[in-house]
Amino acid sequence: MKKVIIINLNGRDYKVEEPAYDLLVKYLNQAEKRLHNNPDKQEIINDFEQAIADKCDRYLTSQKTVVTTTEIEKIIKEMGPVDTENETATADIKDTIHSKKLYQIKEGAWISGVCNGLAAYFDVDVTIIRLIFVIFTFITHGLGILIYIIMMFVIPWADTPEEKAAAYGEKFTADQFFEKASKKYEKFREKGFVPSSISQEQFVENWRILHRFGNRIGALAIGFVAGIVGWVWIASLWSIATRGTIFGYTLGVNVSPWITVLFSTSLFFALFWPLKQWIHSTLIQAGVHRKEKTDRWIIADTLGWAVWVTAVAAVIGLCVLYAPGLSHAIMHFRDVLTHGQKPDEWQPYHIHINTRVR
Amino acid sequence: MDTTEKFGPIRKGLLEFVVLEVIARRRVYAADILNQLKETEFTTQEGTLYPLLSRLRREGFLEYEWVESEAGPPRKYYRLTKKGEEQLQTLNAYWKHIDETIKKLGST
Numbered sequence: 068m069k070k071v072i073i074i075n076l077n078g079r080d081y082k083v084e085e086p087a088y089d090l091l092v093k094y095l096n097q098a099e100k101r102l103h104n105n106p107d108k109q110e111i112i113n114d115f116e117q118a119i120a121d122k123c124d125r126y127l128t129s130q131k132t133v134v135t136t137t138e139i140e141k142i143i144k145e146m147g148p149v150d151t152e153n154e155t156a157t158a159d160i161k162d163t164i165h166s167k168k169l170y171q172i173k174e175g176a177w178i179s180g181v182c183n184g185l186a187a188y189f190d191v192d193v194t195i196i197r198l199i200f201v202i203f204t205f206i207t208h209g210l211g212i213l214i215y216i217i218m219m220f221v222i223p224w225a226d227t228p229e230e231k232a233a234a235y236g237e238k239f240t241a242d243q244f245f246e247k248a249s250k251k252y253e254k255f256r257e258k259g260f261v262p263s264s265i266s267q268e269q270f271v272e273n274w275r276i277l278h279r280f281g282n283r284i285g286a287l288a289i290g291f292v293a294g295i296v297g298w299v300w301i302a303s304l305w306s307i308a309t310r311g312t313i314f315g316y317t318l319g320v321n322v323s324p325w326i327t328v329l330f331s332t333s334l335f336f337a338l339f340w341p342l343k344q345w346i347h348s349t350l351i352q353a354g355v356h357r358k359e360k361t362d363r364w365i366i367a368d369t370l371g372w373a374v375w376v377t378a379v380a381a382v383i384g385l386c387v388l389y390a391p392g393l394s395h396a397i398m399h400f401r402d403v404l405t406h407g408q409k410p411d412e413w414q415p416y417h418i419h420i421n422t423r424v425r
Numbered sequence: 426m427d428t429t430e431k432f433g434p435i436r437k438g439l440l441e442f443v444v445l446e447v448i449a450r451r452r453v454y455a456a457d458i459l460n461q462l463k464e465t466e467f468t469t470q471e472g473t474l475y476p477l478l479s480r481l482r483r484e485g486f487l488e489y490e491w492v493e494s495e496a497g498p499p500r501k502y503y504r505l506t507k508k509g510e511e512q513l514q515t516l517n518a519y520w521k522h523i524d525e526t527i528k529k530l531g532s533t
Contacts, residue, residue, distance in 0.1 A: 107479040147470025
């Protein structure tokens with residue numbers, strides 16, 4: 068006893084043995100594949116099914132209602148493979164695309180795919196292109212970056228298989244061409260606009276990349292400044308420890324070194340904390356840091372700002388308290404700039420307030 | 426390679442010509458075409474014929490109408506169009522011309 072499958076051939080039902088069913092499925096799938104580019108594909112498939120049905124009828128009687136596997140094998144042999152070699156009319160559509168086009172290639176790209184695309188176009192190694200770019204940027208004091216950004220916006224990305232092949236100058240087969248055409252049509256129907264080489268999506272994507280990259284550079288710059296602030300602070304502490312003055316300046320004659328330390332540290336924190344926050348928010352925009360929402364982090368953040376307020380208050384307070392000392396330092400600093408005096412050669416500054424003889 | 430094999434490509438190229446001749450003689454169903462060709466050197470299969478008929482129809486040489494039959498589904502009944510008849514004349518003329526050319530090349 069064998070399993071039987073009921074199939075629908077062009078509207079009529081036929082009972083076939085299971086292996087016969089598999090053979091028919093294979094035959095019709097192959098037919099569909101070979102007729103892929105044919106505008107009459109469905110009609111021809113229907114004709115095939117009808118022909119198969121007619122041949123099945125020859126093997127069926129009122130007593131024998133199932134078509135056997137052997138019979139189906141015969142039928143398929145009679146039908147013959149789908150032969151599309153007589154299709155001269157569609158040959159033009161199947162022309163292979165063989166020109167090389169400049170695209171940006173996203174696969175394996177460092178930033179946007181510009182160097183990748185250039186490398187594919189000129190048939191050289193990506194690393195060489197990148198090296199040339201970097202050296203060129205150095206030589207031209209940054210013009211290379213501008214050129215790169217222009218390229219990022221002007222050169223389209225190779226999205227479809229056909230474009231990717233064209234980016235490397237490879238030959239391209241018709242099947243893939245039709246796949247691409249149907250995909251593009253689907254996209255057109257879905258999105259409602261014609262996908263040109265720089266579509267809205269790609270433009271926005273470009274901006275996102277630049278934005279993130281710019282934010283990283285920005286964070287780097289701010290970090291650099293913060294680093295200098297920190298470095299100066301450490302140096303000032305060292306200076307206080309060894310000489311009791313901040314690089315030769317002092318708040319006043321009898322000021323305790325601890326007050327000086329407090330001043331220096333408060334000033335440092337007042338400058339450093341906002342910078343740190345700025346870096347953090349920039350890096351969030353760059354997509355590097357996550358926006359923290361844990362309680363611990365919120366507490367630490369609030370505490371940090373509270374301390375910052377205290378530090379600012381301390382700096383202002385100390386400035387007011389020790390104004391003369393500070394103004395000494397400022398005026399002396401002015402002298403250093405104009406007369407080139409070294410800090411440690413500082414002579415007491417004579418204040419001429421209220422000593423003018425009338 | 427025997428003669429039959431050697432002339433394979435020629436027969437293949439002539440299939441279109443031959444099919445048009447068959448349809449020109451009288452209206453036919455696809456199965457009739459296969460039957461008529463079965464006894465000749467141009468015997469062919471559904472897998473080849475149906476795509477060919479489809480293309481000839483796209484090119485405007487053929488047309489068909491659906492004809493009901495008592496014990497089955499309706500079938501396509503093919504005949505030549507005006508354009509198809511002209512095409513057949515052109516092919517016939519070309520065929521005669523080639524024939525003469527070959528004769529001339531052989532005789533001198």
